Amino acid sequence: MVWIVDDDRSIRWVLEKALARAQLPCRCFASAEEAMAELARGEMPGVLLSDIRMPGSSGLELLRVAKARHPDLPIIIMTAYSDLDSAVAAFQGGAFEYLPKPFDVDQAISLARRGLQRGNNGATTHHAAPLETEILGQAAAMQEVFRAIGRLSQSDATVLINGESGTGKELVARALHRHGPRSAGPFIALNTAAIPRDLLESELFGHERHAFTGAQSTRRGRFEEAAGGTLFLDEIGDMPNDLQTRLLRVLSDGQYYRVGGEQALRAEARIIAATHQDLEQRVQDGLFREDLYHRLNVIRLRLPPLRERREDIPALARHFLAGSARQLGCPPKHLTEECLAVLQAAPWPGNVRQLENLCQWLTIMAPGTRIEIGDLPPEMQPVARGGTHAEWQILLARAIDDRVMRARGRLWGDFSRGFETTLIARALAVTGGRRNEAAQLLGIGRNTLTRKIQELGLETTQLNKES
Numbered sequence: 078m079v080w081i082v083d084d085d086r087s088i089r090w091v092l093e094k095a096l097a098r099a100q101l102p103c104r105c106f107a108s109a110e111e112a113m114a115e116l117a118r119g120e121m122p123g124v125l126l127s128d129i130r131m132p133g134s135s136g137l138e139l140l141r142v143a144k145a146r147h148p149d150l151p152i153i154i155m156t157a158y159s160d161l162d163s164a165v166a167a168f169q170g171g172a173f174e175y176l177p178k179p180f181d182v183d184q185a186i187s188l189a190r191r192g193l194q195r196g197n198n199g200a201t202t203h204h205a206a207p208l209e210t211e212i213l214g215q216a217a218a219m220q221e222v223f224r225a226i227g228r229l230s231q232s233d234a235t236v237l238i239n240g241e242s243g244t245g246k247e248l249v250a251r252a253l254h255r256h257g258p259r260s261a262g263p264f265i266a267l268n269t270a271a272i273p274r275d276l277l278e279s280e281l282f283g284h285e286r287h288a289f290t291g292a293q294s295t296r297r298g299r300f301e302e303a304a305g306g307t308l309f310l311d312e313i314g315d316m317p318n319d320l321q322t323r324l325l326r327v328l329s330d331g332q333y334y335r336v337g338g339e340q341a342l343r344a345e346a347r348i349i350a351a352t353h354q355d356l357e358q359r360v361q362d363g364l365f366r367e368d369l370y371h372r373l374n375v376i377r378l379r380l381p382p383l384r385e386r387r388e389d390i391p392a393l394a395r396h397f398l399a400g401s402a403r404q405l406g407c408p409p410k411h412l413t414e415e416c417l418a419v420l421q422a423a424p425w426p427g428n429v430r431q432l433e434n435l436c437q438w439l440t441i442m443a444p445g446t447r448i449e450i451g452d453l454p455p456e457m458q459p460v461a462r463g464g465t466h467a468e469w470q471i472l473l474a475r476a477i478d479d480r481v482m483r484a485r486g487r488l489w490g491d492f493s494r495g496f497e498t499t500l501i502a503r504a505l506a507v508t509g510g511r512r513n514e515a516a517q518l519l520g521i522g523r524n525t526l527t528r529k530i531q532e533l534g535l536e537t538t539q540l541n542k543e544s
Contacts, residue, residue: 079103079189080122082112082139083155084131088178092126095182101189109134113142121147124192126176126185129156129167137166144171151192155180161212161223165256168227175227177220212248213393216386218379222249225378230256235328237313237373238351240380243430246351247311249380254307259347262306267299269320270312277320284336300333303346313373314354314365325369348373383425383432390421393429397436410440412448419450423457498533501526505535 079101081092089105096103104122106112110133112125125143129136140152151173167175174188214220226249229236236253238246247266254264272280283298299308310316316324327333328348332341350373359365383390394412402409412420425431435457443452450458477492500519508514516526529535 078122079193080106080112080115080125080127082106082109082125082127082131082136084108084128088128088155091182092185095186096189099186099190101186101193108132109136109139112139116143116146121150124151124153124173124189126153126155126189129154137170140167140170140172153185153188153192155185161226161252165223165227165230165252168224169230169256172227175220175224177215212245212252213396214386214389215392216381216389218381218386219389222378222380225376226252226256229253229376231258233258233347235347235373235375236349236378237356237376238349238378238380239356240351240353241382241428242353243428244380244382245429246353246380247309249378250307250309250311250349250351253349254309254347257307257347259306263303264307264309265299265303265346266309266311268311270315274317274320277317278323279336281320282323282333282335283338285338295335298335300327300344300346301342304343305345306347308346308348310348310350312352312354313350314352314356314359318364318366321366321369325366325372328369328372383428387421390432391417393432394420394436397433398440401437401440405440407440408446410443410446410448413450416448416450416453419453419457494533497529498535501529501533501535 079096081089081096081103083089083092083105084107086107089107093103093105104115106115109127109131112127113134125139127136127139136154136156140154143150143152148171152171153174153176154167154172155176155178157178173192176185176188212219212222214222236250238249240246250266251264254260267280269277279296279298281298281300283296283301286293286295310324323333327344331344333344334341356365356370356374360367360370391412394417398411399409420432420435427434435454438454439448439452442454445452473492477488501515504515504518505512508518512526512530513523516523519526521529
């Protein structure tokens with residue numbers, strides 16, 4: 078039996094009908110209180126799907142009560158507020174899976190089947206302290222990152238984060254630390270590409286007094302500083318080969334020596350590494366040790382570039398504009414819809430960091446609180462060939478972003494058909510329905526135009542007018 082708990086009647090109806098088609102019996106509840114009352118009477122579902130935000134008790138409260146009574150009950154948390162804290166709280170509370178809305182119904186049914194077949198294997202209840210949300214993202218790729226952080230919240234496994242520069246790799250590393258079992262310990266970050274080669278060994282492992290010229294006193298290294306916590310090694314792909322060898326030995330043996338030291342020290346830090354490079358390719362090129370790569374690549378997280386999560390740009394921009402306004406002590410500025418459309422169509426080679434920098438620039442430089450397209454810096458101005466604003470491309474990009482998840486698998490057909498239909502219809506309207514002229518206007522053959530008209534269903538009295 079599948080229980081559905083959601084105050085939204087339409088969600089209950091859709092899931093109930095889908096479960097019925099899948100021949101899975103279900104019961105629906107409009108509130109967490111109703112479901113908890115049934116649990117108190119001794120009733121138990123095979124799997125429970127619950128919304129997270131409802132009037133009265135929340136889905137997380139229902140999760141707590143249900144797991145206390147039935148530790149192995151698979152519980153799937155649904156929410157339209159898909160932020161990192163919700164995902165982590167759900168998994169730390171023992172959720173079997175986390176399903177952001179709007180979801181694909183087939184995916185929900187598949188999760189319900191998995192829950193019924195396999196169960197939760199007894200996750201331990203552990204509530205997360207409320208934290209300020211630092212990572213924003215409604216995009217599917219970011220939801221996968223949130224899920225991973227949630228699943229890793231009770232593990233100190235080594236993690237390798239892949240992502241282009243500016244995607245927020247250190248933010249994710251900090252979230253893994255803050256939501257993990259070592260959160261009470263320190264978080265120490267070291268950018269291995271930013272430290273000169275001859276100083277990196279000392280930075281990592283520390284040095285003894287007089288170990289080298291200028292070493293006037295004993296110095297603790299980052300491994301020692303991170304004991305009991307997390308050591309984040311950013312841009313690990315740029316680490317020199319001899320340091321790779323020393324790091325491998327630390328990861329293998331669990332101990333290390335300060336530079337010039339003779340006493341072995343215990344390595345007690347969790348390692349999270351990050352790189353923008355393709356480590357597999359660097360291994361093949363002989364630039365990165367294969368054995369170290371496998372030591373680091375226990376859990377792999379990929380951060381998507383901003384161009385793959387354009388639907389997150391409005392929320393990110395609002396967040397950064399509000400933050401810049403707080404720093405400067407001024408009212409926050411707001412982007413017009415047209416300006417947002419331009420930002421959503423931009424290439425963003427610098428990713429989220431570039432967007433953050435832009436918002437800081439706008440907070441300082443834009444003359445009013447309402448930010449128009451003309452307020453953007455010159456390099457962000459949407460200019461097409463010929464020097465005019467490429468408004469149709471901006472609108473097209475925005476339309477695609479709006480439908481990219483809801484129309485998965487149909488985007489090419491839907492948009493290409495719509496584009497061709499509009500293009501041919503407008504050409505025929507300009508030529509008064511004369512196909513020869515329309516074909517010349519479009520730069521295609523008369524036979525091609527006729528075939529397209531038939532394929533697209535544009536055969537009407539007006540469009541059949543012959544020249």
